[in-house]
Amino acid sequence: MGVMTITWQDIYDYLRCPKILAFKVAGLRTRIKPRPPSPTIEPYVIGRVGEQVVETLLPPLTSPESDLSIAEEALSATEEGAPLREDVAREMTRTLFRIRSDLKERLLKKLESVQIQVTDKTVKTLLEKAVAGVQVAALKMRERYGELELLGRAEAKAPLLPSWLEPDFAFKPVDSETTIVVEVKNKAKIGPQDRFQASFYATLGRLGGIAVKEHFTLEEASLVPRALVKTPSSCVLLNVRDGTVMEMPGVEGIISFLRDVWEAKQLGLLGKQPEAERGDFCSRCRWKRLCSHFSTSGPPTATLDELAKPYPLIMAEWMLEHGKNLDLLWWNEYVSSLLHEVVHPYRRMFAEELRKARERGLSPPEALELELYVYEQLRTKVLSKIADHLGLDEQELQTLKSQSAMLTRKDIEAMCRDFKHEFEKWRGIMELLGHDPIKRRYGTIDLFNPWLNRGSVRKYGTLPRESDKLVSEAWKWWESKT
C-alpha cells in the first residue's frame, strides 16, 4: 500500500468502508493469518505462463485465417463459467500445435527465455490449459474486436490520484485506432478483486494516460514508445485458464470521492479513523473491534479540514513551474535502460581488447582513461542514434546528454523552500510517524524526504508526451480541494 499514492486496493477498501482503509493505512490488523503451505508451483511461474501464452498466441489466433472451430465446439460443450475439461484442453493444444508448429516453436522459445521448464509435469498441464483457454479467448475477442495486433507492455498512470500500474498488454484492433488494455490472469476462478483491478486500469487510462513502452508489431520490440493521453479505453480481463473474457469499464464517479479516499488515508496515517455510516456490510465486518460504532478501543474519530497534496504531485508541479521538461524525465529513464542494453555488448568486446593492450604494456591509469573515453564516445554515439530513431529534437537530445532532465539536490532544496507551505502540511504526519503503531509499519519519517522521493515524480507524473498537461490539470484539481 503506497502511503503517498492511491492504489486500486485503496479504492476497493474505501468502497467497502472508509474506516477499513484508514485501519489498513495505520498498519492495524484484524488477525494474524496462518502462513499458507508452500505451493507446488510458484505463483510467478503460473502468471508468466499465462502472459507468454497470450503474448505469443492471441494475435495470430485472432487473424481471419485462423481456424477456431475446435474452440467453438469446446465452448458449446462447456457450461457457462465452468473450466475446460483436462482431456479437452490437452486435445485442443495438440490439435493447434499439429496445424501450427510455428506457434508451438515460438511459444517454447519464449518460455525458455524466461526460464520456464515445460518438462515439469505440473507446468505442462498448466500450459495445456492456458493454450486451450487462449483459443477460447481468441474466439470471443475476434468476434468482439476483429483481428488484434500486439502493441506491447504498458504503464498506466494518473498524477491526479496519483497512481501507477503496469497492465500486462496493450492491443490494437487492426481495423481501428482504439487501444485495448488487457490484464491477464491464470486462475481457477476470477474474483471481485480481479474485476475491480481491471476497472481501475481503465480508470487510469481515462483520467491520465498510458505509455506503451515496447512496440512489438514487427515481431521484435521497436524502440518507439507510444503515449496515449486520456484514452477512453476499457480494460479487458482475460483469464487464460478457462478463456474468460470480460470487458471492464472504468470505476464510476471516482473523482467525486477522491478527496474522501485521500482524507481516509491521511487520517489512517495520523492514527485516526474517519466518520462512516453503518451499513449492511457491518454485520460481516472483521474490523468491529476497532470501529467506533462497536468499540471504544479503536483509533479516535476525526475529520480533516486541510489535506496535504500528494507528494509526487507537489514535486512535479514545482518542476513544471521551473521549466523542467517532465516528458524528458520519462525519456531519461527509458533511454538509460536502452543505452545499457545496447552499449553493454560493445563494452565487453572493448574490455577484451583492453586486456590484450595491458598485456602489451598499457599502464592501469592509461587503461582507465582510455576506457572512460571510449565509453563516453560510445554512449554519445548510441544516444544520438536512439534520439534520432525516437524523433527527439536537438534540445531534447542535449538535455538527455547532459542529464539535466534529472532533479539535482539544488533543485530539491529550492523546491522545499518554494513549496514550504505544501510540505509543511505533511509535518503533522511526519511527526506522528515517529510513534507507534505507524512507526512499526513504516519505520522512518525519511519516507517523506523529497530527495528520496524524486523517482516517484517520474513514476506517477510522466508520460512520453503531454506529462505537463496531466500534471497541471491534477494540480488545479487538488488546489480546489485542499
Ligand code: SF4
Ligand atoms: S463495522 Fe461497518 S462501519 Fe465499522 S468498519 Fe466495519 S464496515 Fe465500517
